[in-house]
Amino acid sequence: MKVWIDDGLREGDAASVPVRDHGLLYGDGVFEGIRVYARRVFRLEAHLERLSLGARAVGIELPGGLQRMRHVVLETARAFCGDGGDDAYVRLIVTRGDGPLGVDPGECGAPRVICMVDALALFSDEQRRRGLALVTVSQRRPTPDVLDPRIKSLNYMPSVLARREARLAGADDALLLNRDGCVAEASVANVFAYRGGVLRTPSPLDGALEGITRESVLDLAAGLGVPCSVERLGRLDLLGADEVFLTGTGIEIAAVRSLDHVPIGSGREGEAIPGPLTRKLDAAFGDLTRSSGTPL
Numbered sequence: 001m002k003v004w005i006d007d008g009l010r011e012g013d014a015a016s017v018p019v020r021d022h023g024l025l026y027g028d029g030v031f032e033g034i035r036v037y038a039r040r041v042f043r044l045e046a047h048l049e050r051l052s053l054g055a056r057a058v059g060i061e062l063p064g065g066l067q068r069m070r071h072v073v074l075e076t077a078r079a080f081c082g083d084g085g086d087d088a089y090v091r092l093i094v095t096r097g098d099g100p101l102g103v104d105p106g107e108c109g110a111p112r113v114i115c116m117v118d119a120l121a122l123f124s125d126e127q128r129r130r131g132l133a134l135v136t137v138s139q140r141r142p143t144p145d146v147l148d149p150r151i152k153s154l155n156y157m158p159s160v161l162a163r164r165e166a167r168l169a170g171a172d173d174a175l176l177l178n179r180d181g182c183v184a185e186a187s188v189a190n191v192f193a194y195r196g197g198v199l200r201t202p203s204p205l206d207g208a209l210e211g212i213t214r215e216s217v218l219d220l221a222a223g224l225g226v227p228c229s230v231e232r233l234g235r236l237d238l239l240g241a242d243e244v245f246l247t248g249t250g251i252e253i254a255a256v257r258s259l260d261h262v263p264i265g266s267g268r269e270g271e272a273i274p275g276p277l278t279r280k281l282d283a284a285f286g287d288l289t290r291s292s293g294t295p296l
Contacts, residue, residue: 023095131257
């Protein structure tokens with residue numbers, strides 16, 4: 001692992017932050033997860049724009065602005081890939097900085113920039129081959145008036161608890177609903193359901209992150225001539241779908257085989273998983289990631 005903290009690179013084992021950092025104390029900060037494919041940073045500008053929006057929303061000024069954020073990502077990724085890797089996962093973090101105990105952010109110093117680059121595999125090849133098993137968990141996504149899902153803050157406790165609940169139930173991942181009982185997302189991924197020739201995914205108004213991979217998949221599906229719809233979904237929409245899959249920077253595209261122990265989509269009749277559309281989108285996404293992006 002390569003890590004950039006404030007003013008320079010460090011090896012992962014040598015990286016540390018002060019215990020008074022408000023990101024550590026209160027989850028006070030924002031972040032982006034970014035992928036490097038074939039030594040190209042995938043959709044870097046879109047990630048930086050989302051980071052900037054989240055930082056403005058919580059009142060954190062990006063040190064050096066987007067130009068410095070871009071420099072930090074590229075330099076850290078170059079250092080990691082220079083050791084022999086072509087693919088990597090980047091975690092770019094901006095915390096409120098050091099401050100006294102207490103949640104008041106007014107006493108914090110300069111924001112802190114952290115960038116970590118390493119390999120990442122959220123699910124094994126075997127899990128992807130057979131498809132993921134989801135369970136609906138008790139955690140609920142807050143409504144946008146409580147916490148706007150477009151802000152990727154450092155406080156991911158609901159996602160942590162959701163994934164823990166799913167694992168205790170013997171599942172691969174969690175399905176989170178909002179307070180109205182509608183589908184929001186998985187623990188750290190967007191949800192898609194394909195039925196009747198239409199690809200559907202929840203809206204941010206229902207608690208879904210405006211995912212970078214989600215947007216790419218919607219564009220790729222449209223390019224394949226598949227009608228797409230951003231709309232409210234319930235559990236029944238997933239159980240009755242022809243195919244269900246998750247998307248995200250970390251997870252990429254992963255098929256789902258069951259929800260709450262009920263086979264869904266292509267898993268119902270013993271058909272191949274992933275289903276036909278999921279396979280097409282996965283292949284198209286692979287082509288896209290290998291042929292575009294900001295070179296290192």
